[in-house]
Amino acid sequence: GENVEQHPSTLSVQEGDSAVIKCTYSDSASNYFPWYKQELGKRPQLIIDIRSNVGEKKDQRIAVTLNKTAKHFSLHITETQPEDSAVYFCAASMNYGGSQGNLIFGKGTKLSVKP
Amino acid sequence: EAQVTQNPRYLITVTGKKLTVTCSQNMNHEYMSWYRQDPGLGLRQIYYSMNVEVTDKGDVPEGYKVSRKEKRNFPLILESPSPNQTSLYFCASSQPTGRTTGELFFGEGSRLTVL
Numbered sequence: 001g002e003n004v005e006q007h008p009s010t011l012s013v014q015e016g017d018s019a020v021i022k023c024t025y026s027d028s029a030s031n032y033f034p035w036y037k038q039e040l041g042k043r044p045q046l047i048i049d050i051r052s053n054v055g056e057k058k059d060q061r062i063a064v065t066l067n068k069t070a071k072h073f074s075l076h077i078t079e080t081q082p083e084d085s086a087v088y089f090c091a092a093s094m095n096y097g098g099s100q101g102n103l104i105f106g107k108g109t110k111l112s113v114k115p
Numbered sequence: 116e117a118q119v120t121q122n123p124r125y126l127i128t129v130t131g132k133k134l135t136v137t138c139s140q141n142m143n144h145e146y147m148s149w150y151r152q153d154p155g156l157g158l159r160q161i162y163y164s165m166n167v168e169v170t171d172k173g174d175v176p177e178g179y180k181v182s183r184k185e186k187r188n189f190p191l192i193l194e195s196p197s198p199n200q201t202s203l204y205f206c207a208s209s210q211p212t213g214r215t216t217g218e219l220f221f222g223e224g225s226r227l228t229v230l
Contacts, residue, residue: 009155032215043205043221044158051215089158096146096211101165102173103148103216107157 002027004092006106013080014114021109023090024072030092033066033073034103038087047088048075080113087111117142121206121222128196129230136191136225138206146209146216147189148173149181151202152224158205164189196229203227 003026013019025033034049050057050064050073057064061080066073073092077084087110093103119140128134140147148163150173160173164183178200180192189208193200204225209217 006157034218036219043223044219045221046218049218051213093216095214096165096216101211101214101216102160102163102171103219105150105158105160107155 002030002092002094002102002104004090004104004106006090006109008109009107010110010112012112012114015080015082017080019077019080019084019111019113021075021088021090021111022072023074023092023106024070025092025104026071027092027094028068028071029094030071031095032093032103033064034091035062035064035075036089036091036105038089038108040086044089077111080111082113082115085111085113117220119206119208119220119222121204121225123225124223125226127228127230130197131195134193134196134227136193136204136206136227138189138191138208138222139187140189140208140220141187142208142210142220143186144208144210144220145186146211146219147183148207148219149179149189149191150205150207151175151200152205153202161191161204193227196227198229201227201229 031052036044038044149161150158162181206222
């Protein structure tokens with residue numbers, strides 16, 4: 001089945017700097033790659049996602065890039081702010097339907113943005 | 116209001132005393148899933164369901180049971196809880212979009228302590 005590796009497990013940046021979190025996946029049939037943010041004491045929430053027919057997607061200060069050949073995708077946060085401090089999870093899945101459509105999560109990255 | 120509701124939110128119980136954590140969603144979602152979250156281990160999937168009467172094991176199903184008799188409900192059953200099941204549990208649901216699972220909506224979490 002699919003396996004998702006996420007790095008780094010912790011990341012500390014200064015406010016205003018950029019942060020990059022990387023994930024690799026094992027199955028080339030995966031075609032959906034969402035990112036979730038979990039603030040301390042709260043539930044995870046979707047912040048951005050990308051499908052395999054797109055190489056990059058941006059939403060204000062966050063962007064996700066996908067390299068299908070290398071089977072990795074990354075989350076980029078620019079001009080980081082203290083409120084970006086959270087745990088970020090990447091995930092991957094194949095076509096919905098059957099066990100392969102299940103969403104598989106990485107282990108998470110704890111991002112700390114220092115003022 | 117669209118939501119995923121878990122109960123109880125907090126529970127302290129003793130080894131061997133059967134318990135059920137309920138999960139209900141009011142969005143008519145097809146996909147539902149249970150996760151446990153432990154420090155440093157991310158979101159580990161317990162069971163998931165792609166539709167009524169269809170359930171499948173995730174990464175850590177041992178010691179848990181689920182059922183999906185109705186679309187809106189997906190209870191998690193611990194037949195004989197043990198201390199290693201002390202954890203934070205999240206239920207989530209989504210409506211498949213195109214050929215993907217779509218955005219996962221998480222409940223607020225249930226913190227379970229087994230003594």
